[in-house]
Amino acid sequence: MKHLRSIAEIGPEAVHRLLDLTDHMVEVNRRPNPKVPALRGRTVCNLFFEDSTRTRLSFETAARRLSADVMTFTVASSSVNKGESLRDTVETVAAMGVDAFVIRHRASGVPWQVSRWTTASVVNGGDGWHAHPTQALLDAYTVRRALGRSGGLDGLRVAIVGDIRHSRVARSNVEVFGALGADVTVVAPATLLPPAPLAIGVTVTDDLDAAIEEADVLYLLRMQRERISDAVIPSLREYSARFALTPERAMRLGKHALVLHPGPMNRGVEIQVDPAELPGAMITQQVTNGVAVRMAVLFDLLAAPGATIGEAA
Amino acid sequence: MTTPSPKRVLTADDIRRALTRIAHEIIERNRGLDGIVIVGLQRGGVWLAEALGAEIERIEQLVPIGTIDVALYRDDIGIRPVTPSGPSELPVPLDGATVVLVDDVLFTGRTVRAALDALADYGRPRAVQLAVLVDRGHRELPIRPDYVGKNLPTSTSEDVAVTPDGVTIETAAALP
Numbered sequence: 001m002k003h004l005r006s007i008a009e010i011g012p013e014a015v016h017r018l019l020d021l022t023d024h025m026v027e028v029n030r031r032p033n034p035k036v037p038a039l040r041g042r043t044v045c046n047l048f049f050e051d052s053t054r055t056r057l058s059f060e061t062a063a064r065r066l067s068a069d070v071m072t073f074t075v076a077s078s079s080v081n082k083g084e085s086l087r088d089t090v091e092t093v094a095a096m097g098v099d100a101f102v103i104r105h106r107a108s109g110v111p112w113q114v115s116r117w118t119t120a121s122v123v124n125g126g127d128g129w130h131a132h133p134t135q136a137l138l139d140a141y142t143v144r145r146a147l148g149r150s151g152g153l154d155g156l157r158v159a160i161v162g163d164i165r166h167s168r169v170a171r172s173n174v175e176v177f178g179a180l181g182a183d184v185t186v187v188a189p190a191t192l193l194p195p196a197p198l199a200i201g202v203t204v205t206d207d208l209d210a211a212i213e214e215a216d217v218l219y220l221l222r223m224q225r226e227r228i229s230d231a232v233i234p235s236l237r238e239y240s241a242r243f244a245l246t247p248e249r250a251m252r253l254g255k256h257a258l259v260l261h262p263g264p265m266n267r268g269v270e271i272q273v274d275p276a277e278l279p280g281a282m283i284t285q286q287v288t289n290g291v292a293v294r295m296a297v298l299f300d301l302l303a304a305p306g307a308t309i310g311e312a313a
Numbered sequence: 314m315t316t317p318s319p320k321r322v323l324t325a326d327d328i329r330r331a332l333t334r335i336a337h338e339i340i341e342r343n344r345g346l347d348g349i350v351i352v353g354l355q356r357g358g359v360w361l362a363e364a365l366g367a368e369i370e371r372i373e374q375l376v377p378i379g380t381i382d383v384a385l386y387r388d389d390i391g392i393r394p395v396t397p398s399g400p401s402e403l404p405v406p407l408d409g410a411t412v413v414l415v416d417d418v419l420f421t422g423r424t425v426r427a428a429l430d431a432l433a434d435y436g437r438p439r440a441v442q443l444a445v446l447v448d449r450g451h452r453e454l455p456i457r458p459d460y461v462g463k464n465l466p467t468s469t470s471e472d473v474a475v476t477p478d479g480v481t482i483e484t485a486a487a488l489p
Contacts, residue, residue: 024382027400033434036385066385303390 007175025292062294136172162221323480331462336368357417383427407436422456
């Protein structure tokens with residue numbers, strides 16, 4: 001694997017491999033000294049053109065725990081234009097000798113563009129509404145581990161609820177759970193569904209009350225408040241009434257059901273119960289597993305023969 | 314092309330006898346089993362560590378058995394494909410313990426070098442000893458075994474395969 005830009009691109013076999021490798025990284029992270037020398041001498045550069053706390057910190061931690069060197073480059077989205085200046089930035093940093101770029105950008109497709117400008121590996125840390133593959137991998141890993149499974153997730157019923165249309169998390173999760181054999185249902189009002197179908201075999205509904213009783217995994221997406229001005233939903237209150245996890249709906253969740261959220265949570269909007277009181281809430285585990293999954297991704301990319309390119313002259 | 318058939322050098326019975334002898338040697342050398350932890354190297358050393366642990370238990374008493382994966386400590390990361398197998402699992406703290414590392418084949422010594430680094434991340438054992446079923450020579454590092462099932466002179470182009478059914482040597486034409 002040279003790049004991790006989307007789940008669809010790497011395919012089910014790589015998904016399984018990365019999840020298995022994550023078991024090792026979880027073991028490393030549980031030690032008193034959670035650090036291994038695996039990627040000594042490699043350099044990972046985080047290029048974040050969009051705000052992020054957990055993803056950036058998670059990648060930084062992951063790289064350091066593998067003994068890689070880390071450069072972090074954070075740009076306010078307004079100060080850098082797309083096109084030429086993005087290319088200049090990438091080429092300048094690459095000239096310092098970078099083995100992997102982790103890139104987050106508000107425009108879809110930027111990771112593919114960047115990989116044409118550098119011989120380094122490219123990891124998509126979130127591009128526009130398009131993809132967020134490491135989030136999807138950590139979600140899948142969290143579910144797999146919570147259920148004590150080691151292989152795929154055949155037959156598992158996963159309901160993804162919220163703003164599917166504008167969510168890279170939703171898109172990547174549909175792909176990852178699909179790759180693992182789960183049955184995926186997306187739950188959203190028609191205005192928050194993408195214009196084209198997400199994938200073959202995905203069920204679409206606007207009835208959360210029906211979906212919730214069936215679900216083994218309930219995945220709540222963050223409701224981006226700025227969407228309200230887009231007039232795609234009439235009001236937050238109406239949205240919450242139909243699509244939030246309310247205390248009544250929480251009661252009707254299966255006893256075994258897991259609840260995931262990519263964070264940051266809008267308490268009172270998509271989630272109206274205290275996750276600390278939901279026995280199936282996996283939100284903290286997701287963050288913890290995120291570091292291990294990103295270690296697995298970086299190791300898989302950079303430990304391959306010939307992965308170190310040393311572009312510095 | 315004709316492939317020479319693999320030559321069997323140890324049978325399952327030979328392996329069992331070698332493990333019985335090594336178990337006695339471990340007990341004798343350490344004057345008992347105080348603080349002994351048996352640690353199998355992923356992946357080939359794991360079943361051997363369990364078999365050796367069973368022999369020790371049969372002769373004297375139960376000892377803790379763990380496994381260690383050295384993939385993240387190898388010195389050929391980026392040179393050869395390095396694939397971790399099972400995660401490490403150490404049942405007891407290693408501080409002050411006498412660790413007996415167990416592997417199937419001792420060759421260049423680089424895996425053992427990586428294992429020593431990995432062990433150090435779990436604690437400071439009082440001593441580390443090395444038990445191998447087969448020592449095939451060709452060391453590239455100053456590492457020697459404390460307990461050997463069989464010394465087996467080989468050429469570097471040969472491949473030594475170890476399973477619970479026996480040990481075979483073949484010309485490594487099929488190696489990637």
